[in-house]
Amino acid sequence: MIGSGVSIVAASMVRFGERFESSYEDLMVDVWNALLADPEGDLTPDRVEAAWLSTALGGLIRREAVTGASLADPLNFYPRPVTRIENACAGGSDAIRNAAFAIAAGIYDVVLVLGVEKMRDLPTKASLIAQRGTMSHLWWHPRGATSPYLFGQHATVMMEQGRITREDMALVSVKNHDHGVLNPNAFMRKPVTVEQVLASPPICEPLTVLDCCPTTDGAAALILCRSELAHQFTSAPVELVATGLATDTMYSHTKPIFGEQAGPTRAALDAYKMAGIAPSDIDVAELHDCFTVAELLAYEDLGFCERGGASAWLRSGAPSLGGSLPCNPSGGLLSKGHPIGATGVAQLCEIFWQLRGEAGERQVEGARIGLTHNVGGNGQVTCVNIAQRM
Amino acid sequence: MIGSGVSIVAASMVRFGERFESSYEDLMVDVWNALLADPEGDLTPDRVEAAWLSTALGGLIRREAVTGASLADPLNFYPRPVTRIENACAGGSDAIRNAAFAIAAGIYDVVLVLGVEKMRDLPTKASLIAQRGTMSHLWWHPRGATSPYLFGQHATVMMEQGRITREDMALVSVKNHDHGVLNPNAFMRKPVTVEQVLASPPICEPLTVLDCCPTTDGAAALILCRSELAHQFTSAPVELVATGLATDTMYSHTKPIFGEQAGPTRAALDAYKMAGIAPSDIDVAELHDCFTVAELLAYEDLGFCERGGASAWLRSGAPSLGGSLPCNPSGGLLSKGHPIGATGVAQLCEIFWQLRGEAGERQVEGARIGLTHNVGGNGQVTCVNIAQRM
Numbered sequence: 122m123i124g125s126g127v128s129i130v131a132a133s134m135v136r137f138g139e140r141f142e143s144s145y146e147d148l149m150v151d152v153w154n155a156l157l158a159d160p161e162g163d164l165t166p167d168r169v170e171a172a173w174l175s176t177a178l179g180g181l182i183r184r185e186a187v188t189g190a191s192l193a194d195p196l197n198f199y200p201r202p203v204t205r206i207e208n209a210c211a212g213g214s215d216a217i218r219n220a221a222f223a224i225a226a227g228i229y230d231v232v233l234v235l236g237v238e239k240m241r242d243l244p245t246k247a248s249l250i251a252q253r254g255t256m257s258h259l260w261w262h263p264r265g266a267t268s269p270y271l272f273g274q275h276a277t278v279m280m281e282q283g284r285i286t287r288e289d290m291a292l293v294s295v296k297n298h299d300h301g302v303l304n305p306n307a308f309m310r311k312p313v314t315v316e317q318v319l320a321s322p323p324i325c326e327p328l329t330v331l332d333c334c335p336t337t338d339g340a341a342a343l344i345l346c347r348s349e350l351a352h353q354f355t356s357a358p359v360e361l362v363a364t365g366l367a368t369d370t371m372y373s374h375t376k377p378i379f380g381e382q383a384g385p386t387r388a389a390l391d392a393y394k395m396a397g398i399a400p401s402d403i404d405v406a407e408l409h410d411c412f413t414v415a416e417l418l419a420y421e422d423l424g425f426c427e428r429g430g431a432s433a434w435l436r437s438g439a440p441s442l443g444g445s446l447p448c449n450p451s452g453g454l455l456s457k458g459h460p461i462g463a464t465g466v467a468q469l470c471e472i473f474w475q476l477r478g479e480a481g482e483r484q485v486e487g488a489r490i491g492l493t494h495n496v497g498g499n500g501q502v503t504c505v506n507i508a509q510r511m
Numbered sequence: 512m513i514g515s516g517v518s519i520v521a522a523s524m525v526r527f528g529e530r531f532e533s534s535y536e537d538l539m540v541d542v543w544n545a546l547l548a549d550p551e552g553d554l555t556p557d558r559v560e561a562a563w564l565s566t567a568l569g570g571l572i573r574r575e576a577v578t579g580a581s582l583a584d585p586l587n588f589y590p591r592p593v594t595r596i597e598n599a600c601a602g603g604s605d606a607i608r609n610a611a612f613a614i615a616a617g618i619y620d621v622v623l624v625l626g627v628e629k630m631r632d633l634p635t636k637a638s639l640i641a642q643r644g645t646m647s648h649l650w651w652h653p654r655g656a657t658s659p660y661l662f663g664q665h666a667t668v669m670m671e672q673g674r675i676t677r678e679d680m681a682l683v684s685v686k687n688h689d690h691g692v693l694n695p696n697a698f699m700r701k702p703v704t705v706e707q708v709l710a711s712p713p714i715c716e717p718l719t720v721l722d723c724c725p726t727t728d729g730a731a732a733l734i735l736c737r738s739e740l741a742h743q744f745t746s747a748p749v750e751l752v753a754t755g756l757a758t759d760t761m762y763s764h765t766k767p768i769f770g771e772q773a774g775p776t777r778a779a780l781d782a783y784k785m786a787g788i789a790p791s792d793i794d795v796a797e798l799h800d801c802f803t804v805a806e807l808l809a810y811e812d813l814g815f816c817e818r819g820g821a822s823a824w825l826r827s828g829a830p831s832l833g834g835s836l837p838c839n840p841s842g843g844l845l846s847k848g849h850p851i852g853a854t855g856v857a858q859l860c861e862i863f864w865q866l867r868g869e870a871g872e873r874q875v876e877g878a879r880i881g882l883t884h885n886v887g888g889n890g891q892v893t894c895v896n897i898a899q900r901m
Contacts, residue, residue: 190891202756366592501580
């Protein structure tokens with residue numbers, strides 16, 4: 122348990138995708154209004170005392186420091202405090218972590234966590250993902266170290282070790298697109314076949330386009346509160362029972378090993394310890410499948426199966442809807458999309474809906490404990506959050 | 512009091528300035544080693560459980576999201592958690608605020624807060640300050656709204672209202688440069704005269720170069736811990752008794768009034784309430800004098816004098832060393848410099864040294880309570896922190 126108890130009482134997201142009709146501010150206003158429209162409880166704008174904003178791209182697309190005021194202005198939230206957090210692709214989950222600490226410290230009763238990203242307004246060539254590692258002014262930055270390259274290295278090593286096959290990766294894409302078809306908020310709502318994944322255009326050996334998550338616009342938001350107050354806002358609160366954040370080596374050339382990631386493992390162990398649970402207690406998980414191989418790595422890093430067991434575990438059907446531990450029922454980053462700052466927040470939205478039995482066609486029956494796994498860079502920063510139905 | 516008690520037990524900074532010989536990573540390593548070199552206590556690297564990194568420029572100079580790992584790597588800090596916070600020029604103080612919440616929540620006993628910025632590696636034309644408001648891709652962003660322009664508007668209104676004169680602003684520059692001469696870590700260690708300020712090159716009417724803080728490289732760091740443990744690390748801990756963060760309107764064209772700032776006033780009132788003190792209890796303050804007029808505004812926004820009383824209060828000598836409430840004994844942003852993400856952290860370093868009687872020639876005698884005032888943008892985000900000698 123985090124301090125004296127932190128609960129989630131409302132969640133919202135916009136449809137992820139190519140949202141040319143909505144500005145950065147529009148997306149924020151949409152998720153905020155959706156939170157307030159929840160008819161069940163007593164959530165009025167004035168009850169929310171502070172906010173944490175997660176967004177990664179301020180400096181790149183907007184070409185300025187972002188500041189918390191970029192949330193306060195469209196939401197008419199001033200003079201209330203807003204902290205902006207950026208922690209690469211794990212920023213959304215870390216914003217939840219910091220907001221939870223403020224509640225656990227007794228500083229605020231009710232806070233907003235909002236993640237937002239506009240990534241498709243620039244041509245791909247100028248996008249963050251294309252720039253990643255290629256435009257740094259620092260001499261020691263490995264040239265060409267884009268994200269597919271970083272994860273392609275893991276895939277190459279794991280294939281060489283005979284731990285996974287090319288088809289295993291394709292099967293992750295198939296599974297998550299099958300799940301995403303059931304999610305009205307997903308970006309890529311189309312089933313794909315193993316053959317289509319293998320035949321799609323190559324990105325970085327051995328990854329093809331359908332092994333990679335799409336560049337995405339989107340926003341998601343959560344209301345956290347002191348657990349004692351949760352029933353004022355909803356009859357079915359979900360407790361945020363644990364949060365773990367860990368770092369790992371920054372660069373590929375200093376990485377001691379490929380095919381496993383120390384940071385995600387550490388973040389998960391810290392979260393399991395805080396929650397007092399084991400991986401076997403988890404009923405549903407949202408994993409950071411930025412690339413198909415990343416989900417296979419996650420099965421092992423998180424202890425869902427033993428080291429080297431990802432292929433067999435995947436093929437057993439365990440992580441599919443209907444399996445023993447459905448992973449990415451939302452469609453994950455591969456199908457739902459990956460608006461960087463919003464991703465960790467949207468992962469916990471999905472867990473919130475799953476634990477309340479509100480996930481419609483993609484519902485995991487009887488889910489009581491859910492986990493989110495949100496990885497920045499090549500495992501440089503990982504945040505794992507765990508929630509439980511009250 | 513913040514939760515169950517948060518104390519500052521160590522502080523360090525590098526000399527601010529034009530630091531071409533030191534990289535972003537070098538500056539971080541320097542302040543980290545300086546913290547650990549403190550001979551008094553029991554502070555070893557392994558005692559520090561988590562970190563908060565404040566830096567603003569990642570997206571602009573490094574052209575990538577920064578992530579906490581950019582601290583973990585040079586400090587060999589992994590796998591420990593690192594959160595990166597960006598909140599414009601107030602990020603350093605907000606990083607302290609979030610770190611304090613985590614301690615108050617009982618999550619960590621000992622944490623690091625580190626602020627760092629490399630601003631002088633790019634030509635001025637490409638710098639953040641030049642870009643501010645001029646290169647945004649967003650259609651509604653006022654063109655030409657650089658920082659001097661934003662603060663020049665306040666100055667123009669206050670002069671028109673007869674509240675301040677051009678010479679009052681110059682006197683702030685004179686005072687803070689006089690203080691900075693006494694600070695070995697200050698960038699601009701030269702006294703200036705009113706005549707020199709008035710005759711220096713114009714930047715934005717009525718501000719001249721010597722009304723503006725310099726673009727600066729620098730880093731600063733603090734160790735915070737649970738107050739119960741503070742005496743393990745030092746015989747003279749300083750308690751962080753309060754923190755207040757507030758937002759204000761994002762844009763000049765939506766600002767209801769000039770010549771006062773709602774955000775800083777709100778942040779200060781929240782901090783005074785949390786600390787249970789009045790402005791008259793404060794013995795020393797570090798103010799956000801990014802421009803001379805900003806310090807005059809701060810006197811009034813913080814309640815150091817009545818609204819409209821800044822000129823008389825300044826000329827009374829109250830905010831000078833030897834006065835009743837010395838402001839910016841460090842030299843402030845005008846003389847010490849303003850490496851954006853590091854500024855709020857360095858402000859609290861100065862207060863830490865002042866409250867411990869370690870400020871050398873610029874010591875404020877008998878100081879027991881100190882305040883930092885750290886403003887982002889045109890008052891869009893303000894964080895006020897208050898510390899007290901135990």
